Amino acid sequence: MPSRKKLRALAGILKDRASLTKASVSARRPVSTVNVAVLRATTHKSTSAPPEYRVAAVLLLNEDFPLICVDSLVARLHKTTNAFVALKCLFSLHNIILQDWSLPREDGEGSAVGGHNELNVRTFDDRFDAESAEYSSWVRWYAEVLEENVAASRNLGCRLFYRRASKEDELRVRGSFDEDLIRELGALASLLERLASAPGSLHLQRNELVYEIVASVCQDYRVIRRETTLRVEELSRRAEGMKPRELSCFMAELERVGGCEERLVAIFANKANNDGLWEEIARTTRRVSTLIQERSRASWVPRLTLLD
Structure with a gap:
């Protein structure tokens, strides 16, 4: 008798064939063309x-139909209850973002990520078996990482997805006010915390799909680390001139950033953790802590006791 997994795989193949047939005979071009391509990439x-x-x-x-492609992938993502299909949808969306993704407008219009039409898979749960449930946690994490990344990119005004470093990055940071850099560092800390919240089932990275997903996220992680380092170094140079509240x-x-180190090292191993960020965080934390203590002592005034 066929196993439950084989029966599920067969049912999935039949579903895909039916969906492909329906999309192929549709007269709605280019929607049908896009839907066919999406179905074949997310079987x-x-x-x-x-x-x-x-x-x-x-x-x-x-390249020609960006909104249609994103809408098709998001529709497929929301419709499926299969963890692997969902992961493939998110992987394809991530590749679209890497290819060409201008920052969403503040109102989120035209964006399926980070706007009003969020990926919205926080409750995704493939209940087929215990292993499927584990993979479901990767679906939720991956979607949240993409959403958080777009939100942080909007906050900083630059893409935090994989790209080469530029001189403009440094100039933008050097020309920013202290309070803006601290706010941006907070957005980066939130994104690093989201990355660090990856499922505990790291052994599932042996699966090719999860491995490719983590490798793709790791490329973004390098950019996030670079932007974090720029802000930490610049704020460190300005630390002595900061107001007490800004320093705190x-x-x-x-x-917050330092608290992510252990988990991020476990997730990404040595693939992107050897650029000196953690050493810079530890060094700057000690320096800022010393400045706060020195100012606290300088502002302390002993209470005078009146003698009878």
Whole structure:
């Protein structure tokens, strides 16, 4: 008798065939063309990452029909109850963002990520078996990382997805006010905390799809670390001239970032943790702590006791 997993895989293949047939005969072009490409990139058939040529086909269509591609992927994501299909949808969306994604407008219009139409899979739960439930936690984490990244990118006014460093990054930081840099550091701390909240089932990275997802997120993580380092170094140079409240806020954000170190090292190993950020955080935290203590002692005034 076929196992439950084989029966589920067969049912998934049949669903995909039916969906492909429906999309192929639709007269709504280019929607049907996009839907077919999306279905082929997010099939039930395999638990592996979608073939590069399938993702490339979606990316090619995205150049001409970006909103249609994103809407199709999000619709597929919301409809499925299969963790692997959901992960493939998110992986394809991530690739679209990496390809060409201008920051969403403040009102979120036209954005499926970070606006009013969020990915909205916080309650996603594939209950087929215990393993599917574990993979579901990766679906929720991956979606939240993408959402948090877009929100932080909007906050900082620059993309925190994979890209090369530029001189403009340094100039933008040097020209910012202290309070703005501290606020931006807070947004980066929130994003690092989200990354650090990855599921405890790190052994699932042996699955090709999860491995590819973590590798892709790791590329973004390098950019996030670089932007964090720029702000920490710049604020450290200004620390002595900061107001007491600003110094305390700076200290709080340093502690938040530093608190992510152990977990992020476990998730990304040595792939992106050797750029000196953690050493800079520890060094700056000690320095700022000393400044706060010195100012506290300087502002202390002994109480005079009146003698009879």
